[in-house]
Amino acid sequence: MEAILGASNNIFDYLLVLLIYGLMFIIMRYANESIELNFKNSYRFLFVFWSVLMFIGNYVSFLFGVMSFLPWLNNFIHSFVWVGLCLGFLYAGCYKREWYEQFLLFAIFSFIVKIFENLILGTWDFNHYLGIDGKYSYIIAMSLIDGFYPLISKFILTLVSKYNKGIYIS
Amino acid sequence: MLTPAELRLRLYLRILTVFYFIAIFAYLLPGIINLPDFLKPYTFINDPAFVNNSFVKIGLFAILCFIASADVRKYRSLILIIICGMILGEIASFTLILFAKNDYSVGGGMTITKLLFLSIIFDGLIMIILLWFFVIADKERYDLKYFTTTEYRTLKALADVVIIGENSAGIKLSIQPSEVAYNVDTYMFNFKAESKWITRVVLIGIQIYPLLSFHPPFTYMRKEDRLEFLKKRFYQEVTFRLVPEFWRIFVQAMIRMAKQLCYMGYYNDERTFNSVGYIPFSKRQDREDRIKTFPIQERKVLYTMSEPDINSNKISGDVVIIGSGAAASVLANGLIKNGRQVLMIERGEHKDPSDFSENEIDMVSQLYADGALQMARDFRFQVFQGSCVGGSTVVNNAVCFDLPEEVLDRWNDTQGLNAGLDKKMILNSMNKVRDRIGISCVPQMTQDKFLNPGGKLFLEGCRNLGLDKSPNQLSSVCANIRGCLGCGYCNIGCAYGKKLSMLDTILPETQNEFGRDALKIIAGCEAVKINSKGSNITSVLCRFKSGRELEVSGKTIIISAGAISSSLLLIKSNIGIRNAGKNLSFNLGSQMTAAFKEEINSYDGLQISHYLRRFPSQGYVIETWYNPPMFQSTAMPGWFDDHYRNMKRYNKITCAGVLVGTESNAEVRNAGLTGREIDYEPAKNDFEKLLDGLILAGEIFLAAGAESVMPNTFSYYEFKNKNELNSMKDLVKDSSELSLGSGHPQGGNIMSGNSERGVVNPEFKVFGYDNLYVCDASVFPSSIGVNPQLTVMTLADYAVPFIANNK
Numbered sequence: 001m002e003a004i005l006g007a008s009n010n011i012f013d014y015l016l017v018l019l020i021y022g023l024m025f026i027i028m029r030y031a032n033e034s035i036e037l038n039f040k041n042s043y044r045f046l047f048v049f050w051s052v053l054m055f056i057g058n059y060v061s062f063l064f065g066v067m068s069f070l071p072w073l074n075n076f077i078h079s080f081v082w083v084g085l086c087l088g089f090l091y092a093g094c095y096k097r098e099w100y101e102q103f104l105l106f107a108i109f110s111f112i113v114k115i116f117e118n119l120i121l122g123t124w125d126f127n128h129y130l131g132i133d134g135k136y137s138y139i140i141a142m143s144l145i146d147g148f149y150p151l152i153s154k155f156i157l158t159l160v161s162k163y164n165k166g167i168y169i170s
Numbered sequence: 171m172l173t174p175a176e177l178r179l180r181l182y183l184r185i186l187t188v189f190y191f192i193a194i195f196a197y198l199l200p201g202i203i204n205l206p207d208f209l210k211p212y213t214f215i216n217d218p219a220f221v222n223n224s225f226v227k228i229g230l231f232a233i234l235c236f237i238a239s240a241d242v243r244k245y246r247s248l249i250l251i252i253i254c255g256m257i258l259g260e261i262a263s264f265t266l267i268l269f270a271k272n273d274y275s276v277g278g279g280m281t282i283t284k285l286l287f288l289s290i291i292f293d294g295l296i297m298i299i300l301l302w303f304f305v306i307a308d309k310e311r312y313d314l315k316y317f318t319t320t321e322y323r324t325l326k327a328l329a330d331v332v333i334i335g336e337n338s339a340g341i342k343l344s345i346q347p348s349e350v351a352y353n354v355d356t357y358m359f360n361f362k363a364e365s366k367w368i369t370r371v372v373l374i375g376i377q378i379y380p381l382l383s384f385h386p387p388f389t390y391m392r393k394e395d396r397l398e399f400l401k402k403r404f405y406q407e408v409t410f411r412l413v414p415e416f417w418r419i420f421v422q423a424m425i426r427m428a429k430q431l432c433y434m435g436y437y438n439d440e441r442t443f444n445s446v447g448y449i450p451f452s453k454r455q456d457r458e459d460r461i462k463t464f465p466i467q468e469r470k471v472l473y474t475m476s477e478p479d480i481n482s483n484k485i486s487g488d489v490v491i492i493g494s495g496a497a498a499s500v501l502a503n504g505l506i507k508n509g510r511q512v513l514m515i516e517r518g519e520h521k522d523p524s525d526f527s528e529n530e531i532d533m534v535s536q537l538y539a540d541g542a543l544q545m546a547r548d549f550r551f552q553v554f555q556g557s558c559v560g561g562s563t564v565v566n567n568a569v570c571f572d573l574p575e576e577v578l579d580r581w582n583d584t585q586g587l588n589a590g591l592d593k594k595m596i597l598n599s600m601n602k603v604r605d606r607i608g609i610s611c612v613p614q615m616t617q618d619k620f621l622n623p624g625g626k627l628f629l630e631g632c633r634n635l636g637l638d639k640s641p642n643q644l645s646s647v648c649a650n651i652r653g654c655l656g657c658g659y660c661n662i663g664c665a666y667g668k669k670l671s672m673l674d675t676i677l678p679e680t681q682n683e684f685g686r687d688a689l690k691i692i693a694g695c696e697a698v699k700i701n702s703k704g705s706n707i708t709s710v711l712c713r714f715k716s717g718r719e720l721e722v723s724g725k726t727i728i729i730s731a732g733a734i735s736s737s738l739l740l741i742k743s744n745i746g747i748r749n750a751g752k753n754l755s756f757n758l759g760s761q762m763t764a765a766f767k768e769e770i771n772s773y774d775g776l777q778i779s780h781y782l783r784r785f786p787s788q789g790y791v792i793e794t795w796y797n798p799p800m801f802q803s804t805a806m807p808g809w810f811d812d813h814y815r816n817m818k819r820y821n822k823i824t825c826a827g828v829l830v831g832t833e834s835n836a837e838v839r840n841a842g843l844t845g846r847e848i849d850y851e852p853a854k855n856d857f858e859k860l861l862d863g864l865i866l867a868g869e870i871f872l873a874a875g876a877e878s879v880m881p882n883t884f885s886y887y888e889f890k891n892k893n894e895l896n897s898m899k900d901l902v903k904d905s906s907e908l909s910l911g912s913g914h915p916q917g918g919n920i921m922s923g924n925s926e927r928g929v930v931n932p933e934f935k936v937f938g939y940d941n942l943y944v945c946d947a948s949v950f951p952s953s954i955g956v957n958p959q960l961t962v963m964t965l966a967d968y969a970v971p972f973i974a975n976n977k
Contacts, residue, residue: 037744038705038938161704168704170938 006071006121013120014073018081020116024109025086032093039092041166042157046091049156050149051084068126068138074117082113087146091153096170099151107147114139175310176242179303183239183249186296190232197224214276214285231255242307247390249304256297263290315359317351320389321373325431326351327389328376331397332432334810344442350435357434361535362519362715365844372427379403379424397810400425405809409885422550422884422906433803437817438531447821448773448799450528451657461666463617464653469667470678474520474559474691477714483721487513487690489973490710490724492697492739494518495561496959497946497966498730499672500603503680504970506688513690515712515722517735518558520693523673526665530800533662537565544734544846551850552911553756555732559693560673562732563959566913567660567778568649568669569793570609571956572600573964576787580952581921587951590923590932591968599967600960607963608670611648616668616776620656621646624772624824625779625794627764631874632782641785647778647793650675650959656775658798695720700727700743700942707942726941726976729919730966733948734838734846737918740944741840746929746936750919754836754848755953757829757914758856761795762864763807763880764871765816765823772796772824782870783956789856790863791956792870795827805909807880807887816880826871828863831955832856834917852905860908861899868895882909914958916950933972934965941976945969 005014035043058075061067070078090109094102118124118139126138157169172180200215214220231252238248263286273283308319317325329347345353358366377388380399385391391399404425407413413421436442443450451457488511491498502512521536537558544553556562578596581589612618629644638644650670660669667674680689692712699711709723729736733754740750773796781793796802799820806823808816816823836850852860868879869892878888881898884907889895902908922928925937930949936942947962954961 032747034744034747036747036938037700037702040702040744041704165706166703168938170705 002071004072006074006123009071009121014077016120017074017117018077020113020120021077021082021086024113025089028086028090028093028109032089035089035092038168039095042161042168043088043092045160045167046088046153046157047084050088050153051080054079054083067142068124070123071121074121074123078113078117083146083149087149091150095150095154102150103147106149107143110146111139111143114143172242173307173310175303175307179249179307180239180242182300182303183235183242186300187232187235187239190228190235193228194225194232197221197228212277212280227255227259243311246308249300253297253301253304256293256300259293260290260297263287263293314355317355317358317370317373320377321370322351322355323389324373324377325354325428325435327391327396328373328428329432329435330393331400332429332810332813333436334397334814343436344445345436345439349439350432352435353439354431354435357438357531357535360532363535363538363540365540368843369427369431372424373431375424376428401810405885418906419550423545426909429809430804433806433813434531434800437803438529438800443799446799446817447769447771447819450798451655451659452528454774457655460620460655464655464668466666469523469674470682472520472522472559472673472678472691473681473686474516474693476520476692476694477716477718480692480720483719484723485513485692485720486723487511488724489513489726489728490515490722491728491730492710493561493729493731493735493946494559494677494691494693495556495672495730495732495946496563496962498561498728499563499676499680500606500963500966501728501730501945501970501973502689503676504967505974506680506684508970508974510726510974511688513722513724514692515695515697515710516559516561516691516693517696517731518556518561518693520559520691521564521663523663523665523667526659526663528659528662528665528798530662530798537663540844540846544848550906550910551848553734553848553915554911554913555734555915558673559691560671560677562913563671564663564673565661566959567647567795567957568651568671568959569647569778569781569957570604570607570649570960573954573961574956577952577954581950584923587920588923588927589921589951591921596964596968600964603960603963603967606967607650607675607960608652609648609650609960610652612646614653615646615649615651616654616656618646620654620775622656622658622772622775622777622779622794622796622824623770624764624796624826625775627766627770627824627874627876628780628782628792628794628826628870631870631872631876634873635870637782637784637870643781643783643785646780647776651776654776658773658775658777658796660777661797661801692720697722697729697731697739698742700739700745702939702942705938705940707939726943726973728943728945728973730944730946732946733915733918733950734848736944736946736948737838738840738846740919740929740936741838745939745942746919749927749929751838752918753834753920753951754838754850754918755832755834755916755950756836756850756912757916757953757955757958758832758852758860759827759829759911759913760860760864760908761805761825761827761882762867762871763805763816763823763825763882764868764874764876765819765878765880766876767822769821770824771821773798773802773821778827787955788862789830789859789955791829792863792867793827793829795825805882807882809886812886812888824871826867828860828867829914829955829957830856830859830863831953834920834952836917838918852910857905860905861902865895865898868898883907884909914947914953916947916953916958919944919948920951921949922951934969935972935976943969943973943976945973 058070062069114124124139125135129138129141157167161167161169234248234252238245267283267286273281276282276285312319312322314322326347329350380388404421408418408422489505491502491512491514494514494516505512537556556565558564581587582591632638632644651668654668655666695712695714697710697712700707701709707727709721712720712722729739737751740746778793778795781791783791803817806813806816833853835853839847841847864881871879878890880888919929921930923932930936930944934943934945945966947958
């Protein structure tokens, strides 16, 4: 059970995390209420792409020792709900902006969520990272990596749209 | 003579009377005599308190049933009291079951809870049967088609006090309140608008509104009290702002709609025409002479398809155009000339002009439908739009003004709206359209004597005030009308083919010239959602009135459904999510009504006949305007006897509308009760321009010899001279005081070279899509301040080359 929920976590902790995702989502919706029709297929594609990639990647990274272990339920909701649904939605609303704006936006949102997950679930906990002591070094590094979501997404979508007309990126 | 359902109700009441009388004695007997053995365990029926209460309750029911059964019509309210008593009994029993602290035994192994439960079932059964018989009896008695009995009775009670006139002095109204209510019931039944249910909500609201101040429901009040209540709660409290703003909006909306329903029911009835001095065109003496002057030409037939003609649930075309109005028709014609084929989808029905009648309600129902009930969110502002094949061109006044050059320059300002329109091409298109749609002025349009007679007084007033001097424009209008007979029915469709609407000209002519396969029109089918595969629009999901869906696909999709509907379609489809529906503007309008001593018969001529534009621009245009009685009654100033008195001098009254091109501060959303919420509050600047225009219109009529002038305000004002008129600025504090409307919504999907600002680019293509275009008044970057028909068609003609190449 510990591998699924994490040490001393219960289902209410996870509900609280989902509530945080929800609050973040509301903030995202202020800028962009819904997903443009032409981008819906792209959003669906990104959801599948990032959710699966993240879910597997988080575990593989743990095996390689570059990430701390994410309990399976945390890994699942973080990958599918946060990265898949929420960050995909954020990207749908900001993909036309300058790349550095997108980078900062994603890194900041990721940082906030990881801090909350750390506080509530005790995950994203690494005492030192890249030679820097303190748990924040790890969270900041992971958040900065998330900042590359838009750049990678754009590259992937551009590539896929050449073969699939339903995938759109302007 | 009672109906069978009423006889059944009477019989049931008689049965209940007998039953309750027997029950009375049944309750008393155990207390008087010894209980029989089988009842002995139930000691409660010996309890004096229980017996006493039950005796009173059942006794009352017995008496009420007895009296009500004598005459179920006369004592209808007694039956309602019985039903209410039964409902109260049920509520009390339920409450006790749920919350009673004591579930004592009443003997015989039965608890009080169980006893209450059994009584709920028994009494409930009696009540349901009574209610059922009562509702059916009511329905059968009134033979209503749309309203429920309560709504009908509310309407009748309203008409009884809203339309008050000389009947108090012994002279009867032309038709009685019950007939008014029946008329409205029939109108609403035939009315094709989906949002007509709002009228029912309003009537129920008025019925129960008095309860909030501990008055009986509206229909149960005495006539005098009802009138007093309306004056106090709906008129004075709103006028003097004695209630909070949100409540004022609600109350104002209720009474405005309720009043209009009463006026519809009364003034659309031809039995009232004599009383207001109105003669329908078909009965006017000079009708035949007029037709000899301008003979009626044979019309070209337009072929359309409706639901039964479409067998499949999928249909495809080359170019699909949503809408069939001004822009859609010009586009269709232009695209077909460029080798494309067009499939047109129109929400409204196809009404052949040969079926147009003089019945205002009938025509509004068929040609406007929901377009007549489009209200702003606060119900203070009405947006009229045609909803039929031919769109608003069938019901507008056909008045044509060129796109003002300064407006085009403002649109093209690269630092501002940045519409990117080619000025030379626009001017070319404008000239081309002018010829194509047959714009003409007096004497080709009509003879001077067939213009609205009130317009001549307007001219006289302007001349007396020196407003006819250059550079002001004071003239009769030019319109796409040829040989007008002056019947005055422009807004309910020209039955004589004189208004060159799209239904009469471009659509049938295009079919005639290029064949029916080149231009197919599906009527009565609403586009509800657009589907895409990435940036390529794959299909449009449409729905017939029956609910059947039709998937329409095409190489190129054009939305030309008008500013409101086009914006909503994009919003519902998640297209242009940042900007669609925003930057909406109007030609905001309100009227100034003028009463003269002598008969004018303003109805007997072209509805909008003359206009005044002042230069340098004051931000408004004044146009003369008059309507047949029903339409005019809804815009006639005054309440109660003031309104009635004004309608009595209908043929001595004329009217002018002031149009102000507003700021783009409105928005349409897929929200609210009807799914088409217009959020609009006139900007201060626009309101002040409108007020200035109304005051000037009043001055003009006073200068022409009017006895008095009246703005269309919620409070009633009648100004007899210029000094009084000038006080209007102090009296009308804000726009909520004025009745506002517009037939010219513009913007919503504005055109701009900047995708952050606009929905369509300068080639009318929606940003982010390869084959989706919008072309109608919704692409106007701002309001143009004059009647927009010619500009809409000009832009459509201008758009043709851009769209024709999209394959």
